[in-house]
Amino acid sequence: xxxxxxxxxxxxxxxxxxxxxxxxxxxxxxxxxxxxxxxxxxxxxxxxxxxxxxxxxxxxxxxxxxxxxxxxxxxxxxxxxxxxxxxxxxxxxxxxxxxxxxxxxxxxxxxxxxxxxxxxxxxxxxxxxxxxxxxxxxxxxxxxxxxxxxxxxxxxxxxxxxxxxxxxxxxxxxxxxxxxxxxxxxxxxxxxxxxxxxxxxxxxxxxxxxxxxxxxxxxxxxxxxxxxxxxxxxxxxxxxxxxxxxxxxxxxxxxxxxxxxxxxxxxxxxxxxxxxxxxxxxxxxxxxxxxxxxxxxxxxxxxxxxxxxxxxxxxxxxxxxxxxxxxxxxxxxxxxxxxxxxxxxxxxxxxxxxxxxxxxxxxxxxxxxxxxxxxxxxxxxxxxxxxxxxxxxxxxxx
Amino acid sequence: xxxxxxxxxxxxxxxxxxxxxxxxxxxxxxxxxxxxxxxxxxxxxxxxxxxxxxxxxxxxxxxxxxxxxxxxxxxxxxxxxxxxxxxxxxxxxxxxxxxxxxxxxxxxxxxxxxxxxxxxxxx
Numbered sequence: 125x126x127x128x129x130x131x132x133x134x135x136x137x138x139x140x141x142x143x144x145x146x147x148x149x150x151x152x153x154x155x156x157x158x159x160x161x162x163x164x165x166x167x168x169x170x171x172x173x174x175x176x177x178x179x180x181x182x183x184x185x186x187x188x189x190x191x192x193x194x195x196x197x198x199x200x201x202x203x204x205x206x207x208x209x210x211x212x213x214x215x216x217x218x219x220x221x222x223x224x225x226x227x228x229x230x231x232x233x234x235x236x237x238x239x240x241x242x243x244x245x246x247x248x249x250x251x252x253x254x255x256x257x258x259x260x261x262x263x264x265x266x267x268x269x270x271x272x273x274x275x276x277x278x279x280x281x282x283x284x285x286x287x288x289x290x291x292x293x294x295x296x297x298x299x300x301x302x303x304x305x306x307x308x309x310x311x312x313x314x315x316x317x318x319x320x321x322x323x324x325x326x327x328x329x330x331x332x333x334x335x336x337x338x339x340x341x342x343x344x345x346x347x348x349x350x351x352x353x354x355x356x357x358x359x360x361x362x363x364x365x366x367x368x369x370x371x372x373x374x375x376x377x378x379x380x381x382x383x384x385x386x387x388x389x390x391x392x393x394x395x396x397x398x399x400x401x402x403x404x405x406x407x408x409x410x411x412x413x414x415x416x417x418x419x420x421x422x423x424x425x426x427x428x429x430x431x432x433x434x435x436x437x438x439x440x441x442x443x444x445x446x447x448x449x450x451x452x453x454x455x456x457x458x459x460x461x462x463x464x465x466x467x468x469x470x471x472x473x474x475x476x477x478x479x480x481x482x483x484x485x486x487x488x489x490x491x492x493x494x495x496x497x498x499x500x501x502x503x504x505x506x507x508x509x510x511x512x513x514x515x516x517x518x519x520x521x522x
Numbered sequence: 523x524x525x526x527x528x529x530x531x532x533x534x535x536x537x538x539x540x541x542x543x544x545x546x547x548x549x550x551x552x553x554x555x556x557x558x559x560x561x562x563x564x565x566x567x568x569x570x571x572x573x574x575x576x577x578x579x580x581x582x583x584x585x586x587x588x589x590x591x592x593x594x595x596x597x598x599x600x601x602x603x604x605x606x607x608x609x610x611x612x613x614x615x616x617x618x619x620x621x622x623x624x625x626x627x628x629x630x631x632x633x634x635x636x637x638x639x640x641x642x643x644x645x
Contacts, residue, residue: 251578261542262600264637265622266581267574271588274572282570282611334573383542385590385598390569 128225130519131359131367132160132352133481138309138469141346145184145240149175150196152348152474153236157197160352160367162232164198169362170352171230172203176217176237177473178210179252184240193236203230210256211422212377212508213237214349214476215515219375221353231358237477238348249344253472256509258383270341272384272510273423274333279391280425281335284440291340291424292320292329293446295466298421301453302463304493305482309345309469340424345469349477351484370484373409373501374518376402382512393426395514396433396505403503404435407518411435414518415499416486417457418479420507421464427451430505431459434516453494461486461494476506480517487521526619526638530597531557541597562599565645566591568613571603580623589642591615601640614645 134155141148157163162170173190181187190204209216214237221233241249250268257263257272280286296316302308319329319339329337354364356371378398381387387394404410411434419434421427428442436457437445445451451459462468462482465475483502485491501520508514531540533547535554540547541562547554571589587603602622603609622639 245579247577247579250576251580254578258542265588265600265602265639266577266586267588267600268576268578270576271572271574274574275570275588275590278570278572278611330575332574332576336572383600385600386548390590 125226126228127356127371128222128353129356129369129371130351130480130484131354131364131369132156132162133484134159134350135307135478135481136348137307138345138347138471140242141240145180145186145238145243146192146196148240148346148348149189149193149236149238152238152350153193153197153234156234156350156352160364162352168199168202169232170199170202170234172221172224172233173199174205174207174217174220174233174235176207176209176213176235176476177239178208178213179239179241179472180206183252184243189238209513210508211420211470211472212476212506212513212515213473214478215480215504215506215517216377216476218351218477218480218517219377219515222372222375225353225355231355232362233353234350235353235477236348236350237474239471239473240346241344241471242346246344261383261385269422269510270333270336273341273425274336276391277335277423277425280429283391284443286428286443288335288337289320290428290443290446291336292316294421294424294427295319295339297446297452298460298464298466301461301494302467305463305468308463308467309343310467314339336423342422342465342470345471347469347471347474347478349474349481351477351480368488370487370519370521372517373520374403374405374407375516376400376406377513377515378402380512382509384510393429393433393511395511396430396507399514399516400434400503400505403516403518407520409501409518413501414457414503415501416461416483416496417459417503417505418462418464418482419459419505420475421460421466422470422507424466426507427459427464430507434503434505453496458496461491461496476504476515479504479506480519483519487519528562528617528619528640529559530562530595532560534558539595539597541599562593562597563617564593566593566615566617566642568609568611568615568642569598570611571609591617591642593617599640601642604641604643615642616645618643
């Protein structure tokens with residue numbers, strides 16, 4: 125299989141977009157192309173574009189996004205496909221780009237992940253996201269992703285002794301990291317006592333989906349991120365010879381039951397475990413080799429559970445590691461240095477690409493104040509549905 | 523009345539019970555595609571629950587309670603919980619069937635088509 129790596133990255137400021145959806149998408153794309161030195165028009169070398177987005181058609185009334193991007197950027201006749209895999213659309217788009225190059229069909233692929241969620245009202249957005257649930261046994265009841273995260277959290281609390289404060293500890297950490305990330309949606313330092321003190325917790329941190337509170341889940345964000353993939357054996361010939369090459373060492377993806385109630389062990393995230401295992405095996409590494417990780421913390425419970433399922437900590441001990449600061453920027457296993465979905469934001473289709481952009485910054489040594497010293501190998505986990513479709517990626521500069 | 527009854531779906535080849543309806547039997551050692559409908563009702567145990575305050579479009583109430591239950595035959599299901607006080611994981615409940623959504627929103631159309639589903643009540 126051909127070696128595939130990243131030579132360009134782009135990332136818009138997450139939050140409420142001030143520009144139309146397609147401008148946001150193209151902004152991220154051009155940042156990645158400029159970072160790599162890729163040209164448009166007659167000098168274009170991009171064979172293929174994949175755009176990962178969950179709701180551009182439903183929310184923004186723009187379908188066929190990838191076809192529109194290729195034309196707008198003047199990189200015709202590059203192949204173009206739009207990829208929809210729920211909140212894992214971004215990492216799925218990267219996986220397809222990786223496969224396209226590894227197979228020999230393409231040499232250079234542009235990946236963009238994007239979502240314009242703030243184009244609709246909060247409850248329309250909540251409904252849109254909930255459409256990924258099972259239509260007959262979940263969605264029709266009015267159940268939402270926060271509902272399933274709440275029920276999952278209660279199972280973990282009952283089984284492992286996890287407390288509400290543990291979720292807040294993860295939240296505080298990720299908000300602190302986001303303050304060091306110019307692209308993050310929220311730049312507010314959060315004080316643990318302010319969101320956990322029983323005297324005023326219901327005012328500062330109200331319950332949204334019991335036992336989950338406002339600071340236990342991500343905001344609603346617009347945003348786009350992009351990466352430019354190239355075959356290592358064509359890197360010089362395509363004009364990227366002087367660019368830092370961050371290798372995609374391994375990718376894995378796995379699925380689980382669509383109906384959450386039908387999981388064999390409802391407190392497990394089986395697809396996370398299987399996809400990470402696949403990515404580790406392809407890369408020839410294990411969890412002990414990961415220097416920095418971006419884990420899909422749409423809800424803070426997921427960062428804790430995923431940190432266990434990918435093998436960083438024993439099952440049921442992820443919250444203890446968070447309490448001990450092991451996942452902090454200066455900890456033994458830094459997680460979500462970008463601020464995570466919690467504070468960097470979670471524009472669904474953009475998230476999987478954004479996670480990889482953060483890892484590239486870390487592995488290039490370009491993460492500024494949030495740089496993990498000596499980071500050489502990173503892991504990203506992008507989580508679709510309520511864990512029924514997960515994509516994991518291992519990047520390395522070794 | 524058909525809409526007001528919830529069912530488990532028994533594979534006619536291997537006997538595995540399913541909820542909700544599937545096209546192919548979920549037993550990894552079976553390829554059955556025929557199912558017998560059996561009413562799913564009665565006692566069940568609450569595995570986990572939540573109370574949600576940010577409901578999606580179409581729900582004009584301040585909150586809803588949701589739970590995942592396990593029936594005595596081992597089948598699990600998600601549904602609404604029809605009471606507010608004293609909800610606890612592990613408690614015994616009775617599965618009833620009622621209207622769980624007053625109307626379904628379709629793009630640029632509103633179709634008044636009540637949805638029936640599980641509403642779990644105190645045993």
